[in-house]
Amino acid sequence: MLLAIDTGNTNTLFAIHDGKDWVVxxxxxxxxARTADEYAVWFHQLMEMQGFKFTDIEACVISTVVPQSLFNMRNLARRHLKVEPIIIGDEGVKIGVGVRTDNPKEVGADRLVTALGAVQKYKGNLIIIDSGTATTFDVVSEDKHFEGGIIAPGINLSVRALHEAAAQLPRIAIVKPNKVIGKNTVEAMQSGIFWGYIGLIDGLVRKIIEEDGRDFTVIGTGGVASLFQGASETIQHYDSNLTIDGLLEIWRLNK
Structure with missing residues (x-):
């Protein structure tokens, strides 16, 4: 089985593929600061709960946007799982998509991995909207090249900033309000956050299409993308597995 690890700024995802499907x-x-040993204890307990053992893991692929965590992730694979991991960004590791930007090296590994996951499943020119700590809009060409994009604050980051910067505004849950006009502070904040982000998404997608002139397939992914389903007028598909699908393809390219 393959272990895919995707370390983001907020959460780290561990996913296991059995050769046919993602099983957990x-x-x-x-x-x-979390050590390889601490990860091993946590991971071992979850593996046992699903009836798996460390020896079931035959390969590992790792993507991270937090460079400080890479040492411990690599040690987790080597010392505890007894496999040599494929690290996205290491010299010689094939990514499977080209990069057409001013400085290709500054493009985050997570964005390239997600782009690869998308081009395996969707045809034509793509706009990938990834809702995480940041909300990114990535343009990927039909010939599988990352061409650039947009980086905006993530929706959870905006909620936290609103709460921390304004003394009388509470921390709120992100939900789709029944009405745009809120009748109290919480409803007003929820409307501003939710519909504000829908406006951000749809407005920026339209600006990309207007500026570029090509037709695009628009895909939403990331932790909170499902919240926008049925509300956004521009997102055509929602796919939560783009990043781990990209990691699976990179492992296939480099195994």
């Missing part, structure tokens, strides 16, 4: 996924808060 677990998430843990990203902490650059």
């Amino acid at each position: 996924e677990w998430r843990i808060a990203t902490d650059a």
Whole structure:
């Protein structure tokens, strides 16, 4: 079985593929100070709960946007799982998509992995909207090249900033309000956050299409993308597995 690890700024995803399907996924808060031994204890317990053993893991592929965590993730694979991991960004590791930007090296590994996952499943030119700590809009060409995009604050980051910067505004849950006009503070905040992000998404997608002139397939992914389903007028598909599908394809390219 293949273990795919995707370390984001907020959460780290562990997913296991049995050769046919993704069979289980677990998430843990990203902490650059967490050691390989601590990860091993947590991971071992979850594996046992599903009836798996460390020896079931035959390969590992790792993507991270938190460089400080890479040492411990690599040690987890080597010392506890007894496999040599494929690390996205290491010299010689094939990604499977080209990069057409001013500085290709500054493009985050997570964005390239997600782009690869998308081009395996969707045809034509793509706009990938990934809702995480940041909300990114990535343009990927029909010939499988990452061409650039947009980075905006993530919806959870905006909620936290609103709460922390304004003394009288509470922390709120992100939900789709029944009406745009809120009748109290919580409803007003929920409307501003939710419909504000729908406006951000649809407005930026339309600006991309207007500026570029090509037709695009628009895909939503990431932790909170499902909240926008049925509300956004521009997102055509929702796919939560783009990143781990990209990691699976990279492992196939490099195994």
